[in-house]
Amino acid sequence: MAALNRLLRASSSTTFSSRTCMRRSLSSAAISETDSALSRKPLPLNRDPKNRNIQWVFLGCPGVGKGTYASRLSNLLGVPHIATGDLVREELSSSGPLSQQLAEIVNQGKLVSDEIIIKLLSKRLEAGADKGESGFILDGFPRTVRQAEILEGVTNIDLAVNLKLREDVLLEKCLGRRICSQCGGNFNVASINIKGENGSPGICMDPLLPPPHCASKLITRSDDTEAVVKERLRIYNDLSRAVEEFYRSRGKLLEFDLPGGIPESWPKLLQALNLDDHEDKQSAAA
Numbered sequence: 001m002a003a004l005n006r007l008l009r010a011s012s013s014t015t016f017s018s019r020t021c022m023r024r025s026l027s028s029a030a031i032s033e034t035d036s037a038l039s040r041k042p043l044p045l046n047r048d049p050k051n052r053n054i055q056w057v058f059l060g061c062p063g064v065g066k067g068t069y070a071s072r073l074s075n076l077l078g079v080p081h082i083a084t085g086d087l088v089r090e091e092l093s094s095s096g097p098l099s100q101q102l103a104e105i106v107n108q109g110k111l112v113s114d115e116i117i118i119k120l121l122s123k124r125l126e127a128g129a130d131k132g133e134s135g136f137i138l139d140g141f142p143r144t145v146r147q148a149e150i151l152e153g154v155t156n157i158d159l160a161v162n163l164k165l166r167e168d169v170l171l172e173k174c175l176g177r178r179i180c181s182q183c184g185g186n187f188n189v190a191s192i193n194i195k196g197e198n199g200s201p202g203i204c205m206d207p208l209l210p211p212p213h214c215a216s217k218l219i220t221r222s223d224d225t226e227a228v229v230k231e232r233l234r235i236y237n238d239l240s241r242a243v244e245e246f247y248r249s250r251g252k253l254l255e256f257d258l259p260g261g262i263p264e265s266w267p268k269l270l271q272a273l274n275l276d277d278h279e280d281k282q283s284a285a286a
């Protein structure tokens, strides 16, 4: 983890002055260090998940549920769930030097620059390494092919899980998102019930309502307005869709169509990941 972090920093500080510099910084010495310290062969998925030092990324449109499922899997597998959106929001609320700049970008639904996002991610990895963390599930990173190339240059991602849902549901789910301003819990007030038609399946997703002590403290993310969500979906299709192809062409992409809400989707996701017979799965709930 420490080596990955050093390399991310090295690539971020040089990449953005020139691509050639980046390649030079990821010199053979650096890469062989990564090979020995960080690269992992794709792991057979039936072994004890807690013993696996997994390095997974979660892809998918805004609102698809990357955070929900990445966080459940992180509990199950005992690896940190690192969401770059959360890192951006933490920086935003810190009133640090980047905060004003980030607020403008995020509230327009645009992507933060690769340089800034890698800086925030490096800082998070560094803090994790100090605490002895190893492995990770990244959520919301990489979001551009450039970010995917940088990550692939410094470590071996085992698996990219691509969560998928129809676009009208994504919009409703983003608009229904609520966060408890006190405990930080994530909820969703959207109730989705779309009937199947012309051979295409319907979909039902129950709301994920807060407990009574959170109900009066709910807030909505400032970028979860209809106009901004539509812009984020447009940007996903424009810039992030290519990241799916990046991993598909390397044989690392697992496509997963969400069949419904958490009760239907969670067991099927575990099955798709060959984790369904693991006894710990019951305790991994939210």
Ligand SMILES: Nc1ncnc2c1ncn2[C@@H]1O[C@H](COP(=O)(O)OP(=O)(O)O)[C@@H](O)[C@H]1O
Binding pocket: 061, 062, 063, 084, 085, 086, 088, 105, 106, 109, 110, 111, 112, 113, 114, 117, 139, 140, 141, 142, 143, 144, 147, 223, 232
């Ligand atoms: N990897 C990234 N690259 C660039 N910007 C990012 C990245 N991750 C998060 N962001 C910024 O943070 C915002 C919120 O991210 P996130 O919580 O992942 O939202 P979403 O619901 O759109 O998946 C994004 O709209 C973007 O501005």
